[in-house]
Amino acid sequence: MFPDVRRRRLPKLFLLVTALALPLTACGPDLGKSNFARTTVPAAAATGQVADGPITDAAVAADVLRMIQPCQFLTKDALGALGLGTVEDDPSPSSIAFDSCRNKVKDPGGKEIRLQLEIGSTTAPRADKTTGAVGGLPLRVNKTGDTDCSVAVMTALNPDLALEVTVTYAGDPCRPGQTFAEAVVQKLHNSPEKYATPPGTVLTADPCAMADAAAVTSVVPAAKAAPTGLHSCEWRDRGPSVTVGFLPGLPPIVGDGYSKVDLGNGVSGFQRPPPGDSARCKVQWQHRPWQGDDVELAQVDYQGYDDSTADPCGKAVTVAKNVVTKLPKP
Secondary structure, three states: OOOOOOOOOOOOOOOOOOOOOOOOEEOOOOOOOOOOOOOOOOOEEOOOOOOOOOOOOHHHOHHHHOOEOHHHHHOHHHHHOOOOOEOOOOOEEOOOOOOEEEEEEEOOOOOEEEEEEEEEEOOOOOHHHEEEEEOOEEEEEEEEOOOEEEEEEEEEOOOOEEEEEEEEEOOOOHHHHHHHHHHHHHHHOOOOOEOOOOOOOOOOOOHHHOOOHHHHHOOOOOOEEEEEEOOEEEEEOOOOEEEEEEEEEOOOOOEOOEEEEEOOOOOEEEEEOOOOOOOEEEEEEEEEEOOOOOEEEEEEEEEOOOOOOOOHHHHHHHHHHHHHHHOOOO
16 A cells, blocks of 8 residues: 655655545544444545536646645644544655655554545546545545545546545545545645745746757657656657656665766766666756755656667656756756
8 A cells, every 4th residue: 555665775766656635524423333343434425516627726736736745634633633533643754755645544443544645646546436526626436445445636637637545444445535535625725734945946846847848859759748746747659758757865876776977067867777678767866955864856767669779868868958957946
């Protein structure tokens, strides 16, 4: 459920890790049996009409959501107020994404409810899983197996972006997911906590605007851009693709397959071709300080059509050199 395992030196590319949400009206928990053999959590029912056409809610615009702190929705106080059960731990922010966080709740019978939120998910359930709306935002719910459920509140359509919560619970996982989603949407419309945005931060940058078309099409002809999260964007032309993204992590260094490369403008990048004859190469560099030992990282990931692709690192570096000139100045 929670594969976010930190590699202290070479952070992986984005965790485009998962978002959450949407409003629903909570009903009281059914805790009538003292042995809690069939404990339940508050249920929620989708309300409102599904939005027609583009989503225009200013509270969930991409440039607003990029600044939202995800862990505020998973604190002990925030989860405790939902009546799902006991919250023992503080939330765990992702170490490789700005917009993902997770936590656990124990229901009254001692069963664990694991919740992970991603703000700006592009992996929400399909449109045919729409079950209504919350606050005018389409709600999609998809249960997989007996214990897993994805609950997503759509914040943009075509291409899709969502507030998505994934739940694992040996009860009905969709019920706590919908209850939690409702609380998230309500908070987003009522003074949500935001990250500090110092001058030059990539946190507020639109990744799809951080590379010139000419630079991208020189390595991926006829490429079309599409967001792959709030902080990443992919340009694809059938097979080949290039992705530009921003993430937190420790400063990259030479070693573990990474070598230093000059990106111009006084910026040193670190490129890492995968072992073997792969057509993929990543280039990563430090942009500015972030929190603690972590920094803001920028990354370009080139994926060739097949193993015969010539010089994948050269292609990644070409785009990276252009991105360096487009980033906000610290």
